[in-house]
Amino acid sequence: MKKARRRIYPPSYKARFLKEYESLPARERAALLRREGLYCSHVISWRRTFAKRWRGRPRYLTRAKAQPYSQGAWGPE
Template identity: 50%
Template sequence: MTMTLADAAQIDDGVVTPRADRPKRRTFTAEYKAAILAEYDAADRGERGSILRREGLYSSHIVEWRKAAEAGAASALGPKARERRDREVEQLRIRAERAEAELARTRAALDIVGKAHALLETLSESTGTAKPPKR
């Protein structure tokens, strides 16, 4: 068997990186958890295992999700979406305030430029100099 460059790239060079070749942790939405809990609770004892296998879940998932649901923590069933949404709203509010401040500065600058132009035009007319022809 001959070794190619592609094979050489796959050789373990002994460097160990944290979390190398590890799958990402799965996350589940609140709706998914509630649906699985309802289906699991409605199923007969013999069918419960097939539900877990079909979904790739463990009984510990059901135990934890049920504890969260029984504790009345509907938000615990899902990711901290409210906190993320509140943080995003706050960032957007700050961004809008900055944009409004910049708009106010731009309007003030345009107003000043307009007034300066009008003043120069008035001064030009009062000195009797003709306006340069427009091209």
């Protein structure tokens, strides 16, 4: 029996896929992942890789700062 091998994706494929993925509405993104045989974890890791390369952090990678309860959604008390 042959040993399974990992698939290797070239950077050009990753960039093209991310561009197409970001341009689609949410429901169609899942269809694209199924069609290409990928998981959402691929997208997450590829986004992080490209963000490190670009030295900028895209908005979807920045973490929102937590606010104290008094300044939260309920307003100041």
